[in-house]
Amino acid sequence: MPDFLQNSTTDLILCGNVLQVVPAWSFQKSKTLRRLDLSYNLLRIIDRGAFAGLVELTYLNLKTNKLTSNSLHEKIFQDLISLQYLAINDNLLNDEYTFLQAQISRVRSLVTLRIDLRGRDQIDKCLCNLSILQELQIWGLSGQTFSDNTFHHLKCLKIEIMSLDSVIYLAPDTFISFPMLKTLRIKIIPRLATYDIINSIFNSFKGFQR
Template sequence: MNVKLYSSLLVVFMTDAVWTQSITTMEYDDPYDWSYYSFECPQECFCPPSFPNALYCDNKELKAIPIIPARIRYLYLQNNLIDTVTEKSFVNATQLKWINLNKNKITSSGIVKGVFSKLKGLLYLFLEHNELEEVPAPLPTSLEQLRLAGNKITTIPEGAFSNLENLTMLDLHHNKLLDSTLSSTTFQGLKNLMQLNIAQNSLTQMPPILPGNVVQLFLDNNSIEAIPEHYFDTMLKLIFLRLNNNKLTNEGLPNRIFNISSLLDLQLSYNALTRIPAITVHLEHLHLDNNKISSVNGTQVCPIPIPGDYVNERNLPRLRYLRLDGNEIKPPIPFDLMLCFRLLQAVVI
């Protein structure tokens, strides 16, 4: 079975527009009045004639967001010195769908409360690598992607995500989230969330009650020691799970905790495991490098009895990639391991 995983789609618009900062005359066969767009364009920004719905204000050392023209749908403000977000900038911007404010100096107190929630059609909001200490709220219910990586977030206001039913991707990696930051209601309401990234925080426990539709879950580089029993029972669509660089031990993994029929890619590198955990026949990629595993027993690891000589390929375990380097295992690869996982294409020891 070939499975293709489609995560968030990022549409990039490319133009061949040639421009100068001072445009005096322009001749176009196009019926649009391009001189009007040039006049309306904020002086410090670039409005490409061939893409009139976009406004490029990135890499301009701006300290404030200019007044955004009404026609703009795609707004690029990354790599500036902006520290505040006020309603004045967006009073006319009723068509905005995309805002990129990555790599600025924005603080939580610098965001006027409710400034984003008034942008009723906003789909993508990027605030990565700023100085935020909490998740901005309220946010528009239309939002599909929220990227907040690389901030200093320690607080998620109660109900911050409760109305974001359209959100498919939430990125909170590389912040300062603690176990106490996350409650059983934190992610309540995210009915369509497909990708959740909480890597590189300060968690010692698994987040309580995650949305059931999550397909990709990233929890790398925390200090998680154990996974509660039945933790994944309601996550029936989980395909990709990453728990690298944590403090997981054998005792912290309940028997068959990864018995998830949808799971195809499991990453447990850089933990403290001394044996291979039980997996399902459906798993295709398993990363266990840099643990403390000293031996491999193929008969014990195999999710089914070792298949005989005449077995239909459809009934074989689906594992194709197994990584075990950085452990205490010495070659050769155990023969019973190969008898079990006959579809293996690569084993790294």
């Protein structure tokens, strides 16, 4: 981590490097940071206390790294009391997905969350703690099938914006849990999609009928 940061630094963009570790107290000289982008690195370890003191941070991007469940410690995000945007998709966290969601659920200031959803994994009900979450971006396996069973624990939230990546099929009940949805982004995988993928998408919209 850079040791030349000033107390006045508010934005730190370190994406696209070969960083492998975020040491403890990496940002102790920059407690005014509001945006921190560590995406597209080779991060495998985030030390305990790595984000300590970043009480003004609103944006944290950890996507596309090598993070596993062993990379994350309990209460890893506890100091990030102002965090509104968290991206942690495209990592290697699917082995302990429940643990990851439990840590994310502690960040009650989150407005936007970007995560993976692998195979049979589901969104855990602990995310109901994110009472002001408005935008959910889901990156699935290539050829992901979605249904209401994927999201039924989120009926407690008022999601207004949703993005689904790597879609090959949507069940008719996919969006039943999101009556407040205003914006929907869907990216299909044509080479893997079922022949009636377009029909399945439009059928899934029936859940919005009142």
